[in-house]
Every structure is written in C-alpha cells, then in structure tokens.
Amino acid sequence: MRAPPRLRGGLGLRMAVLLSGLFLFACGIVALLESRLGLSPWDVLHQGLARHTPLSFGEANIAVGIVVLTAAWLLGARVGVGTVANAVLVGAFVALLTSLGGITALAHQPLQLRVVLVFAGLALMGAGTGLYIGADLGAGPRDSLMVVGARRTPFRIGIVRAALELCALAVGVVLGGTVGVGTVAFAVGIGPAVEASFWVLERSPLALGSASDSRAERQTGRAASERPDAHRCPEAWERT
Numbered sequence: 001m002r003a004p005p006r007l008r009g010g011l012g013l014r015m016a017v018l019l020s021g022l023f024l025f026a027c028g029i030v031a032l033l034e035s036r037l038g039l040s041p042w043d044v045l046h047q048g049l050a051r052h053t054p055l056s057f058g059e060a061n062i063a064v065g066i067v068v069l070t071a072a073w074l075l076g077a078r079v080g081v082g083t084v085a086n087a088v089l090v091g092a093f094v095a096l097l098t099s100l101g102g103i104t105a106l107a108h109q110p111l112q113l114r115v116v117l118v119f120a121g122l123a124l125m126g127a128g129t130g131l132y133i134g135a136d137l138g139a140g141p142r143d144s145l146m147v148v149g150a151r152r153t154p155f156r157i158g159i160v161r162a163a164l165e166l167c168a169l170a171v172g173v174v175l176g177g178t179v180g181v182g183t184v185a186f187a188v189g190i191g192p193a194v195e196a197s198f199w200v201l202e203r204s205p206l207a208l209g210s211a212s213d214s215r216a217e218r219q220t221g222r223a224a225s226e227r228p229d230a231h232r233c234p235e236a237w238e239r240t
Helices: 011-035 041-052 057-074 081-098 101-108 111-134 141-152 157-174 181-202 211-225 234-239
Strands: none
Touching (some): 011 081, 041 057, 041 157, 111 181, 141 157
8 A cells, every 4th residue: 555545534534533542643652652662763863962061851842843744745745733733732642641550550560461462552543544545634744754755655554654763763773762572563563554454445345446435436437337227229218
C-alpha cells in the first residue's frame, strides 16, 4: 500500500475520528513509556539533542517536528488542522494519562506485563495513526513525511516508516540517547502496524471506495444487467 485510505463523512465526523486517533496514539506512547523498556526512536533523538544543545527534551521535540514538517511540506505534503492538533493534543493526552496513578503504576509491574505493554503500545499507535491520517485533515509532521515519502519513492508505507524510524534512532544513538528493547521493537514494528491499520480501514465501511462499496456497485451492475429490457436497443426504449 502506497497511500492511506480516506474516511467518509462530514467535517464533524472526521474531527471525531481525528481526535479518537490522536487519543489512541497517546495511549500507545504512554504504554511504551510505562514499559520502561526503551524510548521510541524519535524520543531517543530528542533526548540526544537535548544532551548536546541548550534545548530541553520538549524543545528538542518541537524543533525536530518543525524541521520534519518543513521537509514534508517542501516534498508536497498537505498541512492541515490535523497537523496542528497532532502537535498540541497528543502531548496533552499524554500528560493527562501519566497523571493517573493507575497508569504510572504499570511501570512497576513484572517484566512479562511490561513486554505486553510494548506490543500493545505499537498496536495502539498503529491504529491511532490510521485513524487520524484517514480523517484527511492533515497528518502529523513525521506521518506527513512518511506519506509523501511513499508517494515519491517506489517503497511501501511500512518500509518508508521503518526507514525514517531507523534513521532517527541511528542519529539519536550517536548523540547519546537511551536505547532499550522497546526501542528496537518500535523501530521494526511501527511500520507494519501502521500499514496493517491502513489495510483494515481500507476494507471497512468507513473508507471511501471501500470493499463494501465495490460489492454494492457490482450488485447494482448485476441487477441492471438482469433487467428484461437491459439489452433492448435505444429505439425500443423510446417506443416504451
């Protein structure tokens, strides 16, 4: 798959899908964070930059986002309300979730449960990405670069996403960012997770031109061809 599916519905419905996707994505970030098994590749990069510049971790996150978004825009990506919402609301949702005692207690659970958190985080981030990109209101900076990269290269979305994550990880490691098992799992698994969410959405009733629409069109065409007058000539139609 080289392009994400677009979801049907008016602005209100697509805004709801966008917010749901951003919340799921934030849940995935928190799951990975509370696993204590390694930062995501981009956060490894942010931490490395913060160690070598006057920027804080949060400021490094913003700075990298601006650079990535600029690169994506120059390559033809569309910037929309979803782009801004991604930059603001994901952090707000993460702050809300990490303020809950029950969530932060997950970090002290046995290793087996924290490994499950890593895979749950990947699944949640993949699903969230599919929803907020599919809402077609503008993707986040890194996702915009992923989508435009897939459109401008012969590579699939999953491969492009994995390549971006691995590049960010490599630079972050050189700069001294913290790496763990969760980091490697994220770098390798996020691309397939995002592509899998696109695959599911494309075949759901939510998608424009979904498989259900195609079936309905085929059934309509079949019914029309089975009409008794389907093969009559135009002159016969005029006489009737």
